[in-house]
Amino acid sequence: MVREATTEQRILEAAKKVFIRKGMAGARMQEVADEAGINKALLHYYFRSKEQLFVGVFKGSAEKQFGCIWDSLKQSDMLFPAIETFVAGYMDRMIEEPQLPLFIANEMNRDPEGLADFIDRGKESRSGFLRLVEEAHARGEIIDIDPRELLVNIMALCVHPFIARPMLKHIHGFSDEAFRRMILKRKKTVPEFIIRSIRS
Amino acid sequence: MVREATTEQRILEAAKKVFIRKGMAGARMQEVADEAGINKALLHYYFRSKEQLFVGVFKGSAEKQFGCIWDSLKQSDMLFPAIETFVAGYMDRMIEEPQLPLFIANEMNRDPEGLADFIDRGKESRSGFLRLVEEAHARGEIIDIDPRELLVNIMALCVHPFIARPMLKHIHGFSDEAFRRMILKRKKTVPEFIIRSIRS
DNA sequence: ATCCGGTTTAACCAAATGGTTAATATTGCA
DNA sequence: TGCAATATTAACCATTTGGTTAAACCGGAT
Structure with missing residues (x-):
């Protein structure tokens, strides 16, 4: 084995x-x-070189963070299910490597130019999502909201617990396992939180 | 001068x-x-030593991130105004040093133990906020939601744009000034987004 | 003027670190 | 088997880096 x-x-x-x-x-x-x-x-x-090794690592990590995730958006042409799928998908992936988001954010901050390419991959998926929002609004399903802002909010609610993990663990006295449970709970509550806010 | x-x-x-x-x-x-x-x-x-210099720097920065911010919660005994004040206050402070949240998050991840003190300082303010949520729920103003989870969501919506700043700047082609405008806009839209979601 | 404490600097040092080299081990194949 | 290509290692090197030292500087008190 x-x-x-x-x-x-x-x-x-x-x-x-x-x-x-x-x-x-x-x-x-x-x-x-x-x-x-x-x-x-x-x-x-x-x-x-170290730089080259780093790129090798970062490539795979960025792929995991950005790449496949956007795809979960494509699986539905309805906004609410798309949001649910996206959030759950992101949580499932990140719960395996909770430190990944901070790592990515950190290195993107260090060298925005050099690493920009890696995040461009999700460009089409992203604009696909924005269109989904506009359509939902056109159909009167959701209120009038800047699609890009909605996307930022969704990402925020997904990413932040991992960024703030050390603080949350300290404040709430979370063990690794308790943290995990909190994330799993958020797979349900975060989409609910979002949809409550934008449903018209 | x-x-x-x-x-x-x-x-x-x-x-x-x-x-x-x-x-x-x-x-x-x-x-x-x-x-x-x-x-x-x-x-x-x-x-x-370098370590000592770092501590000197971090002390002041953590103070700025955690210290005074929580206080804005105390200024009102109504939940919705408290949220509005908190969000606006956080944005105002962080817009001056947009890289601070990532810096803090990063260091908290590196040395969680050493920084526990800074977090603990806001303990009363935080539990004060949690009580505010419970009271609002008791008065029937908001839906049933885990207060701690609500707090995490509020923090998420505040912090994330700063964490993801390099990515947002790249994706949306934001200049520093454009980023600033986005943050200022969020001073209004974020509280609205939250309150829409929890108002009963 | 001179002495004295705190301040500032140039020169220096030992350890750490990314990277190289040349030699050895291993593997695949004729 | 033998040989060429690939994989792996120990020893080494140049540079960087945090930190030290001893000397110079400087303002004020005597």
Whole structure:
């Protein structure tokens, strides 16, 4: 059952752990090597530089954060189900790696130009969602609201618990498991919260 | 008009800039010294170590993020005005230093224990708000909603634009000024969004 | 003027860190 | 088997970086 992962995969996994834990600047190549159980020189054999290794990691992470998520929007051409699917999908993915959103936000802040490409991928899905909002409004299903603002609000309600996780854990005395339960609960309550606000 | 700031103040200002820009790990003492226009050794004269300098900076920043903000909750014993005041107050403060929330979130993630004190300061104000919610519910003004969850949602809608600022700027092509306008607009729309959702 | 405490600087240091090299081990294949 | 290509390692290197030291500077009290 212990699948022999290729060395490159092991490196990427280890690097992801370390980068997420320490950030690009704080991560040490030696630590990645140790985490992967290999020699440091082997890192540079597979990834010429720290920067390149980071890009390799960030690519996959951004993909996970932005890429597939938008797709869940496409599964419905009705706004409310789309919102429900989107929120639940996002929670399901992020609950596996709760530190991912902060990692992404952080690195995007560090190097907005260089990493911009990675978030452009969801462009069509995003405009698809905006259209969905406009149509729903045209049909009189929802009140008049700036679609982009609605999208920001939806993202906010999804992302924030993960960003504020350390604070929430401290304030509410959440264990990892309790935090998990809170997120699962929000899979239901967040769409309800949103829809109550925009339903006309 | 050019107030002669004390050297320590100049250092703290410069350090704040650099730490917020690069994070604790990415910040360089030399860069702080340059930014403050002083010799690097002088940094260690005023702050023995990088860690100590960081704490000095973080103290003031966390104060700004957590300290006075909660107080705005106390200004009203009605829920809806309290929400309006809180949101507007938060936006006003953060718009001056849009990168602060991410900086704080990031550091809270790095060292959750060390920062517990700062959060605890707002404890009474927070429980005061929770009571406000319960009372409003008892009076039949709002629907049945977990007060803590409502608070998380309010914070989410306030904080997230600042966390996602680089992404929003890229996606929407916002300039600094345009971002500012968006935030100012949200001072009105966010409370509306919330109240629409919870009003019974 | 001179002495003295606090302030500021240039030069320096040891450790850490990203990256390289050359040699060794391993694998796939003729 | 033997050989060439690939994978892996130990030792090394140059630079960066946080931090130190000793000397110079400077304003005020004597």
